[in-house]
Amino acid sequence: MPSALVTGVSRRAGIAWTVAHRLAADGWDVTASGWPGHDREQPWGEDSAAAPAMPWLAADLADPEAPARLVSAHVARAGGIDALVAVHARSSDQDLATVTAAELDASFAVNARATVLLVQAATAAGVRSVVLFTTGVHQRPMPDELPYVVSKAAIQGVTATLAAALASSGATVNCVNPGPNDTGWPDDATRAEVAAAMPLRSRWGTPADAADLVAFLVSDAARWITGQTIDSDGGWGVRS
Template structure:
């Protein structure tokens, strides 16, 4: 039973954390997975190796999404990887997972950090979708990784929260725009997940316990908790779901 056996999926920021979990799950469901990474080639190759060890198919490719030529570099690398596997140039699934964080509170902001977060978290997903529309097959799936911070005040990283709010708005607009082609567009919003991105916030047992206590299940989320929801949204079972913000926080702050 491989529901994605005939599909090609792209997962941005798939070298570690949530992205890696998503890549591994989609590969387990049968998809050929393009594992995008920004800088850590070793981690990306580890993701591919983990997929291949379980009989899946994947390949890595690099593009720094904060650079001005990011979209050109991205699709050049993608097309080369697909061609090597006689599987190009179209694809069926795009998961915009790559993201940058750490802007700080309002009095800590710098224009350099602001510009980089906007470039990676907003500009890149938008223009990756735009450039990919002639490659994305009808009936395809787009999943944008948002965040719970768009529904709850998060002054600790105001720019990050702003960028994820933009992702939510983009998701709504594109769901309506692409509906006539049978393409669904949804946003998945994790809460606190046990990944490197929030390692600082759970640096002590007490801090980790406080974050876990936000969930009604009294634990931190895992990449698999998010990946399983993404796998559903890109499957045929989710064909009637689009334009939605899916809370994947374990009932945080209910």
């Protein structure tokens, strides 16, 4: 049975939750991780009933030692690691006028540094497929979320370099932009505005849409795809 580590699993409405359960349903031995402490700080709050139906580990990825510990724990339990799916993200609502050095550092630590360190540890353990997650800043400016944008743009930017680093081992590295995805955060007005502007089927993306793409990218059918950022966004990036 192939095994996968999925990060960011802390809310039932979230992408990571759906990805982890989709892979488990497909026959993967999944270890999930998340950090409810971050959710407590956000408008949506902590999902206290969100323990997934699989091994789950709390991991504060702001800790530079946490990525290696997380991979080691998964490998010790599952006997190896075939796929790493890094869905975790630190959210931050600061614009250019309000942005702080502390928040820039915190967002970079979780979103960018931890992702690279997860890939480093997983590579040493023999990972075969890596899927990272970015955001749609290359399609539309996000001036109210500057620390998040900076750190997530770094993930997209490093994808090809990581793919080149792992290519000799036969492992793949790809990046997903899930586009506008309804994980429970938008209000009704935002939902209506985005749906009306969405070229394909006039709806938001869902966590299941992202999970479909991840399931493909970690499968043998995607073994010839690497170094790519894939916009699974319902045409959001090509809207007129």
